[in-house]
Amino acid sequence: MIPLHRLKPDFWDFPDISGSHSGLNLKRKWKMIVLVTATLALSPLVIMTLVDFSLTRRTIETEANTGMLTSLNTIAAVISASLEEKPPVTGAKTLWEKAFPHLDTGMNNDLFLMDNTGRLLTPSVYYGASDSKTSLDAGLFSGAEGIVNIQAPDGTPLLAGYTSITGTALTLVKLQQADRLRDLWLKPRLQLLWFLCASIGFILLSIMGMATFLVSRIHKSERMRIEALHHEEHANRLASIGRLASGVAHEINNPLDIINQKTGLIIDLLTLEKQARPDQRLLPLAEDVLEAVKRCGTITRQLLDFARHMEPCVEPVDMEEVISQVLALLETDARHRDITINVPPVPKIPGFACDRSSLVQIFLNLAENAITAMGKTGTLTIAVTHEKTGFVTIRVSDTGKGIPSEDLPKIFEPFYTTRTDRWGGGLGLAITYGLIREMGGDIRVKSAVDKGTRFILTLPVKAPRPAAPDGTLHLPGSEMTMSAKPVDDDTRRDLYAKS
Amino acid sequence: MSEKVLLVDDEKDFLDIMSERMQARGMTVKTADSADKALAMLESESFDAIVMDFKMPGMDGIQALKNIKNQKPELQIILLTGYATVEKTVEAMKIGATDLLEKPADLEALAAKIKQAKTEKMLLVEKQNEDKIKDILQRIGG
Known part of the structure; x- marks a missing residue:
C-alpha cells in the first residue's frame, strides 16, 4: 500500500502567498482545473448515458406492453369467437377448462378471466380460486384494453394487462411481476453502468494527474523564482553587512596598532632599558596585551576576508x-x-x-x-x-x-x-x-x-x-x-x- | 651603520611611539605627519627607507608613493595598511613599493624589512653607479 501522504503533491500544503511574491493559491487552482476539465469531459458522457438509459427503458417497456396486449387480444378474440353461441359465463368457464387446461400459469404469467364486478371466473395465482370475489378494483380495467400497475394482496408490485372480451362483460387479465420487466432493461444497463463508472474514474484520474503535473510545474517554477528573489535579497543583505564589517575592521585596526605599539614600548622600556625595580607582573601583563592585540588583528583580518568573499x-x-x-x-x-x-x-x-x-x-x-x-x-x-x-x-x-x-x-x-x-x-x-x-x-x-x-x-x-x-x-x-x-x-x- | 628611516603617519601617537621604539633598536628615525611634509623632507635629506601609512588624509598612500618614486627612484618604501588586498598590493608593488605590511604591525618584522630594504637600496645605488661608470667609459671609448 502506498501511504496517502506520498500521493499528496508538494504544492498541497504550500501556503497561500498572495500577499507576498506570488498571487497564487495553488490548491484552489488545482481544484478549479480539475472541476472545469472534469465538467467539460464528463457532462456529455453522463447526459448521453442518461438519455440512452431512459430511451432503452421506454423502448423495452413499450415492446413488452405491446407484446402482452397482442397476446391478450389474440386469446380474447379466440374466446370471444367461441362464446358467440353460448352464455358467456358458463361458456367461458367450460372453454377455459377445455382449451386452457395446461396453461403454464405462474407468478409471471397469471392469466385469468373476471367479470365486471371483480369476481373471478377462472383461478388466479395471486387472487385465488374461481368464483371468488377478488380485492381487485374492477374500475381499473374499465377500458377496452390497457396496462396498469397494481399491487398483489401480498404487496408484490404487478403489471396488469387486460382486454375486454367483445360481446361479454368479461375481462381477460394477465398479471406479471413488475420487477421482471425492469430486469429486462436494467441488468444490461447496469453492466454498462459499471463500464461507465470505470471510464469516469479513469478520466478523473487522468484529469487529476494532468492538473497535478501542470500545477506542480507552476509550483516548481514559482518556488525557483521566489528562491532566486530570496537569494538575491539575502546576498544583498550579506554584501551590506560585509561592507559594514569591512569598514569597522579598517577603523579598528588603527587604534589596535596604537595599543600594539604602546604595549611594545612598555615591553621595550622594561627589557631594553632595564628599569631598577619594575614590578614582576608588568612584563607578562604587557605580553598578554600584545597577544590579545594579535587575536583582535586576526579577527579583523578574517572579517575582511569574509567580507571580500561575500561579494563574488x-x-x-x-x-x-x-x-x-x-x-x-x-x-x-x-x-x-x-x-x-x-x-x-x-x-x-x-x-x-x-x-x-x-x-x-x-x-x-x-x-x-x-x-x-x-x-x-x-x-x-x-x-x-x-x-x-x-x-x-x-x-x-x-x-x-x-x-x-x-x-x-x-x-x-x-x-x-x-x-x-x-x-x-x-x-x-x-x-x-x-x-x-x-x-x-x-x-x-x-x-x-x-x-x-x-x-x-x-x-x-x-x-x-x-x-x-x-x-x-x-x-x-x-x-x-x-x-x-x-x-x-x-x-x-x-x-x-x-x- | 644604522638605518635611517622616515616614518610617515597622520597619527601623532603612532609616530612618537614607533620612532622611540625604532630608535631603541638602533635606527635613526625622522617623522612626518603628512605625505606633503615627507616630500619636503626628502628634498633636503636622504633616507634608507620610508615607512608610510597607506591611508592618510590629503595625499593618499598611492599618490604619495608615485610622487616619492618620481623624486627618488632608488628609495625603498614600506607601506603600512589596515588591510592588504591583492589588488591594492599589486598596485603598490607596480608603482615601486618594496613591501606592504598589515596593521597591527610587528615591529621586529618591520625592522627586518627595513634592513632588507637598506641592502636593496645599496645594491640599487651600486648598480646605478656601475651603469654610470659604464656609460662614462663607453662615451670616452666612443
Whole structure:
C-alpha cells in the first residue's frame, strides 16, 4: 500500500502567498482545473448515458406492453369467437377448462378471466380460486384494453394487462411481476453502468494527474523564482553587512596598532632599558596585551576576508593579466631565492569569465606553495591551454622536493601541512580546492619526490555561478566549511587553538 | 651603520611611539605627519627607507608613493595598511613599493624589512653607479 501522504503533491500544503511574491493559491487552482476539465469531459458522457438509459427503458417497456396486449387480444378474440353461441359465463368457464387446461400459469404469467364486478371466473395465482370475489378494483380495467400497475394482496408490485372480451362483460387479465420487466432493461444497463463508472474514474484520474503535473510545474517554477528573489535579497543583505564589517575592521585596526605599539614600548622600556625595580607582573601583563592585540588583528583580518568573499562576481577575466598580477607579488621572493618563473605565451580565451579574486587567490596559493617547496633555486612554470571542450587547463609545476605518494590524498584536506613556519596554516590548498569547485572546475596533482610537483587545474570557460553568496566556502574532505556565519565561542576557541 | 628611516603617519601617537621604539633598536628615525611634509623632507635629506601609512588624509598612500618614486627612484618604501588586498598590493608593488605590511604591525618584522630594504637600496645605488661608470667609459671609448 502506498501511504496517502506520498500521493499528496508538494504544492498541497504550500501556503497561500498572495500577499507576498506570488498571487497564487495553488490548491484552489488545482481544484478549479480539475472541476472545469472534469465538467467539460464528463457532462456529455453522463447526459448521453442518461438519455440512452431512459430511451432503452421506454423502448423495452413499450415492446413488452405491446407484446402482452397482442397476446391478450389474440386469446380474447379466440374466446370471444367461441362464446358467440353460448352464455358467456358458463361458456367461458367450460372453454377455459377445455382449451386452457395446461396453461403454464405462474407468478409471471397469471392469466385469468373476471367479470365486471371483480369476481373471478377462472383461478388466479395471486387472487385465488374461481368464483371468488377478488380485492381487485374492477374500475381499473374499465377500458377496452390497457396496462396498469397494481399491487398483489401480498404487496408484490404487478403489471396488469387486460382486454375486454367483445360481446361479454368479461375481462381477460394477465398479471406479471413488475420487477421482471425492469430486469429486462436494467441488468444490461447496469453492466454498462459499471463500464461507465470505470471510464469516469479513469478520466478523473487522468484529469487529476494532468492538473497535478501542470500545477506542480507552476509550483516548481514559482518556488525557483521566489528562491532566486530570496537569494538575491539575502546576498544583498550579506554584501551590506560585509561592507559594514569591512569598514569597522579598517577603523579598528588603527587604534589596535596604537595599543600594539604602546604595549611594545612598555615591553621595550622594561627589557631594553632595564628599569631598577619594575614590578614582576608588568612584563607578562604587557605580553598578554600584545597577544590579545594579535587575536583582535586576526579577527579583523578574517572579517575582511569574509567580507571580500561575500561579494563574488563573475566577470570577464584576462588570464594573462591575472597571472602577471600574481607574478608581480611573487617576483621579489622568487628573485631572493634564485627561482626562475617560466610562463609560456598565454592563449587568448574568448568569453572566459569567473570570480577574479578567487582566480588570483588560486594562483597565489599554488605559486606560493611551489616557491616554498623549491626553497633555493628551481623553476616555476605556469602553462595555460585552452581546450576545445569549453575548459581551460592550467598547469602549475615546480622543481621542488615533491610530495610523497602516501601524502598525496591528504593534501587538499583542511589543516594538513608539512610546513613548520607560522604561516603554514594548512588551509591554502583546501581553500584553493574549495574555490576551484565553486567555479565548476577540478584540480589534480602529480608529484615525484625530489623531482617536483604539478597541479593540473581544469576550469570551465564560463563559470556556472558565482561562489556561495552566503560567504560559505566548502572545503574538501569531511563536512567542513569555512563560513562567514557567526560562530560560537567554543568553535572560535578551537579554531584559534588550531591556527 | 644604522638605518635611517622616515616614518610617515597622520597619527601623532603612532609616530612618537614607533620612532622611540625604532630608535631603541638602533635606527635613526625622522617623522612626518603628512605625505606633503615627507616630500619636503626628502628634498633636503636622504633616507634608507620610508615607512608610510597607506591611508592618510590629503595625499593618499598611492599618490604619495608615485610622487616619492618620481623624486627618488632608488628609495625603498614600506607601506603600512589596515588591510592588504591583492589588488591594492599589486598596485603598490607596480608603482615601486618594496613591501606592504598589515596593521597591527610587528615591529621586529618591520625592522627586518627595513634592513632588507637598506641592502636593496645599496645594491640599487651600486648598480646605478656601475651603469654610470659604464656609460662614462663607453662615451670616452666612443
